[in-house]
Amino acid sequence: MTIPANGSATLRPVGTEHDVDPQHSIGLRDAGFPLAEGACLSGWLQGVRRDPLIDFRSSKELPQEADAVVIGSGATGTLVALELLKSNPHRKVILLEAREFCSGATGRNAGHCRPDIWRGYVKYSQEFGKEQAMKILANEQETYDKLKAYIMENKVDCEAWFGNTLDVMTTDDIVAAAAQNMDAFKDAGGDASGVNVILDPEQAEKISRVKGARAVYGWNAATLYPWKLVAHVAQEALDLGLQLHTWTPVSTVEGVQDSSDWNVKTSRGIIRTPMVVHATNAYAPALLPETKGAIEPVPHMCNRVYPPPAFAGSSALKNSYCIIFPDGNYTVNPRQGGDGLLLVGGTPPNLQHLLDYVAEDPVTRSVDDGLVNFDPVTQSVKRLGGEKGFGWDVNGFGNKAFYDHSWSGIIGESADMLPFIGAVPRKPGQWICAGHNGHGMARIFTCAPGLVKLINGGDWASTGLPECFEVSEGRLLAGRAKVALRLESAY
Ligand SMILES: Cc1cc2nc3c(=O)[nH]c(=O)nc-3n(C[C@H](O)[C@H](O)[C@H](O)COP(=O)(O)OP(=O)(O)OC[C@H]3O[C@@H](n4cnc5c(N)ncnc54)[C@H](O)[C@@H]3O)c2cc1C
Numbered sequence: 001m002t003i004p005a006n007g008s009a010t011l012r013p014v015g016t017e018h019d020v021d022p023q024h025s026i027g028l029r030d031a032g033f034p035l036a037e038g039a040c041l042s043g044w045l046q047g048v049r050r051d052p053l054i055d056f057r058s059s060k061e062l063p064q065e066a067d068a069v070v071i072g073s074g075a076t077g078t079l080v081a082l083e084l085l086k087s088n089p090h091r092k093v094i095l096l097e098a099r100e101f102c103s104g105a106t107g108r109n110a111g112h113c114r115p116d117i118w119r120g121y122v123k124y125s126q127e128f129g130k131e132q133a134m135k136i137l138a139n140e141q142e143t144y145d146k147l148k149a150y151i152m153e154n155k156v157d158c159e160a161w162f163g164n165t166l167d168v169m170t171t172d173d174i175v176a177a178a179a180q181n182m183d184a185f186k187d188a189g190g191d192a193s194g195v196n197v198i199l200d201p202e203q204a205e206k207i208s209r210v211k212g213a214r215a216v217y218g219w220n221a222a223t224l225y226p227w228k229l230v231a232h233v234a235q236e237a238l239d240l241g242l243q244l245h246t247w248t249p250v251s252t253v254e255g256v257q258d259s260s261d262w263n264v265k266t267s268r269g270i271i272r273t274p275m276v277v278h279a280t281n282a283y284a285p286a287l288l289p290e291t292k293g294a295i296e297p298v299p300h301m302c303n304r305v306y307p308p309p310a311f312a313g314s315s316a317l318k319n320s321y322c323i324i325f326p327d328g329n330y331t332v333n334p335r336q337g338g339d340g341l342l343l344v345g346g347t348p349p350n351l352q353h354l355l356d357y358v359a360e361d362p363v364t365r366s367v368d369d370g371l372v373n374f375d376p377v378t379q380s381v382k383r384l385g386g387e388k389g390f391g392w393d394v395n396g397f398g399n400k401a402f403y404d405h406s407w408s409g410i411i412g413e414s415a416d417m418l419p420f421i422g423a424v425p426r427k428p429g430q431w432i433c434a435g436h437n438g439h440g441m442a443r444i445f446t447c448a449p450g451l452v453k454l455i456n457g458g459d460w461a462s463t464g465l466p467e468c469f470e471v472s473e474g475r476l477l478a479g480r481a482k483v484a485l486r487l488e489s490a491y
Pocket of ligand 1: 073107110112251281346409434438
């Protein structure tokens with residue numbers, strides 16, 4: 001794992017900090033299906049045990065035919081299903097989920113929609129050129145706006161909070177790297193008026209409450225209960241006629257002889273359909289071997305922390321965060337729309353240990369979301385209470401935080417940092433929207449509707465998405481080649 005050397009050159013884009021190096025890559029090996037049993041319960045899944053959607057099935061028997069089969073009930077699959085129905089209410093749409101409803105990355109993440117509206121500029125422009133870099137960042141702002149509008153207009157009960165998120169830089173090198181990114185972004189015509197920059201360390205410390213902060217960049221973001229948001233979307237789709245079937249893993253998608261239809265084979269029977277949408281994210285390679293290497297499953301942890309009294313009630317944190325150290329980043333969601341417990345994700349320094357553990361048995365462990373309380377990561381999260389952090393564990397200041405529980409989830413890491421959206425090459429009628437890295441909440445609300453525009457016959461321009469998101473054989477091969485090269489040079 002290449003935990004980014006923040007500050008030495010450029011900061012990586014928000015949500016793509018997880019860069020797996022050859023030793024820890026599952027590479028071109030067979031990536032797995034979701035665990036059939038033994039998955040742990042995230043905080044979100046713990047909170048909805050009585051919700052009927054958890055094990056919902058629209059009918060006792062699985063239908064044998066459909067106009068469209070969507071595989072995966074995370075944010076992507078559920079939104080795709082809704083958009084398919086909204087754009088054509090006569091469609092018979094079936095949404096299949098291997099396990100409980102929304103129990104993949106969406107039901108396990110850190111609950112942050114943190115659009116990258118400036119930080120990733122340099123890295124993206126190096127990889128995809130200036131125009132695409134600007135489009136990627138603009139897309140994140142648009143996604144945030146759409147997610148917010150959906151929640152507000154539909155009065156979605158998902159404990160949403162909209163406010164100021166802070167990138168907290170903790171060394172002068174990181175401050176310099178951030179300035180370089182911001183300058184390049186502005187030079188390219190980027191509008192930075194939505195980003196509030198504080199370069200005075202004293203002020204940065206005061207505003208962020210992070211001891212040792214050297215600078216702070218703040219902009220708009222959201223935190224929410226992702227499962228509840230997706231459940232709302234699913235209910236809307238069910239009202240439009242969606243058929244949802246949980247606990248129905250798909251084992252293969254095979255062509256029907258002498259027909260352009262596909263047979264979707266599941267544990268409960270076969271569905272024949274002209275249209276299949278792969279919304280399986282980290283698990284995409286299991287059903288689509290052509291995505292192997294281009295999309296890789298990578299486990300991550302989310303830690304739940306009870307803040308001490310000095311950070312509770314009227315003294316609770318007022319922002320969300322990414323606290324950037326030279327050896328890793330912590331994202332902090334203080335659940336201001338909910339119970340005020342902190343959810344810590346990102347790439348904390350000791351994430352390396354998790355990836356070392358996965359590398360010992362990559363095929364099995366890369367999809368193992370049964371892991372809880374992985375101690376090296378928890379130890380690293382405890383650093384947030386230290387002298388270069390919120391400082392609450394120092395000399396009894398504000399009493400102690402309680403490091404409660406942590407759960408795992410599987411990120412769908414794409415080889416080029418971008419999601420794969422569009423028609424699966426050489427498989428007419430099959431579509432994909434996957435590879436959202438640690439950043440789906442700032443992508444999916446535009447990517448999923450964009451995919452449905454393509455399905456409905458629109459051209460790429462109609463999606464409004466950056467061109468570099470489009471899946472192509474070349475892009476899949478490049479991802480594969482990149483991984484192969486990394487593997488080769490590692491040994
Ligand atoms: C610990 C952690 C923290 C994160 N924190 C954040 C964050 O704060 N902000 C952010 O933006 N992003 C975050 N992410 C990333 C984010 O959660 C994902 O990018 C996003 O949820 C992807 O959504 P999805 O619907 O594409 O995939 P998923 O939610 O993973 O959904 C895919 C679904 O497909 C199902 N499936 C797979 N294969 C099959 C099959 N063969 N048959 C039937 N069903 C199948 C799976 O069971 C799963 O439910 C985090 C991820 C993790 C793991």
